[in-house]
Each structure stands twice: as structure tokens, then as C-alpha cells.
Amino acid sequence: MFRRLTVAGQATASLVFGYHTAAVLASWSVSKSEAGVWSLDAIARELDPVKCRPGDRDFYLVIPRKGGYLLFPVRAMVHDGTAIAATLGPLEH
């Protein structure tokens, strides 16, 4: 097993609040620390601050992948309108 893991991709990931798109991510990387905490660093192509709801039960990071998608709840997040840093919950899908 990996002690630390960082995943970055070309796929257009997004932050979603329910069925609303809160942010479209132009570039992103998701890391898992040695302590087992997942985090996101990203640059947003579009971001709607009203729909950014870190900690809400319906606020997720969605990463499309071949044949499916990865789904992380977003526990905490800071952004400046473009750059995003977030703490994620465990992978749910």
C-alpha cells in the first residue's frame, strides 16, 4: 500500500453542490497524506462562490474516469476565486 499518494489528471474534474456545478477545475491534484487525509489543490476555470458549500452533505469533488467517476466529499475549502485548496473526506465511489 502507498504511504503517500498524489493523483493528477487531464480529465475535467468539478466541485458540485447537489446537481449544481460549483466549480469546473482546469487543473487539479488529489493527495493522500501519510496520516490518511485526502486533499485537493486545483485551479478553477469557473467558480460560483454561492454554490461552494464545504462541509455540506451534498458538496463533492467529482473526477470522471474511464467507465465511472471518483467521488470525494469536501470537508473544508479555501479559494481566491481561482486557486482552490480543500480537505476531502474519504473516497465514496
Added chain:
Amino acid sequence: MQIVRPEEVQLTLTNGARVTVRRRLNVREQREMYADVITFNRETGEVVRNPLELPRATIRAYLLDWTVTDDRGELVRIRDHPRAVPDRARLDAALDELDPDDYVDLLATIDAHLAREQARREAEKKTRTSPPNADPTLNSPSEPVGALT
């Protein structure tokens, strides 16, 4: 006054198919639904309403997902993942291929949902308590209140 939370509701059609719909539209979604039944002629400035488009506009506005299958029994996907809205072109193409009876069933199920939600909101308004003789012109609080950020 509140922002509409993007909540989903599961409904079952009389033919057994399941659909996922928006509980309620927000202003943008409602505006887009109205726009679906209106054609604007830029040359004459004429606005034409086409009531024949209302059923499709209602379905487009509310439908998020379904369990409709094709003739091989494979799910007809209309959205990329369970947190997305349907792809408009894919949804339109799929709606056009439905059996007309199923289309009517889908529309009736969504219309019934709208009626239930309307009744629920009316009931909530009636049970909402407000002090008798409340003054609607109270002074603003000295500090902002609420949870908007």
C-alpha cells in the same frame, strides 16, 4: 427568503420506471423553462409562445435521471454521473425515442409531483407562525444576520 437547495426526489411511473427529478426549480431553472416555450423574432421583436413545447420544457426542467432502458435492456444514460444534470442533447434525443404513452406517463408523473410540492408549500405557509399585528416595517438590525457568505 431562501436559496433553493438542489434536492432530488425519486418518483415511480405507472409502467414501473423510476425517475429522479428536482424537488423545486430555482429562478434560473425556471427562467430556462420559460425560455424553452418562447421564440423571439429579432427582426420583428415579436415574442411567440408555443404551448406545444410546454410538456417538453417541463420535463427538461425537472428530470435529472431515469431507469429507462433501450430495446436491448441497457440503461439509456442521460447524465455522466449521479451528481450531474442531464446532457441536453442526449436527453432530447432520448425523449424523442420514447413510446408516446410512456412520454405521457412521464409528464403526468412530473405534473403530479409539482402539484404535491405546491400543496406542501401552501400548507407550510399556513402553519408558519407570525406574531399577531406584526409590524412589517421593523428597523434593520445593527449587525448583519443570517448565514449568507
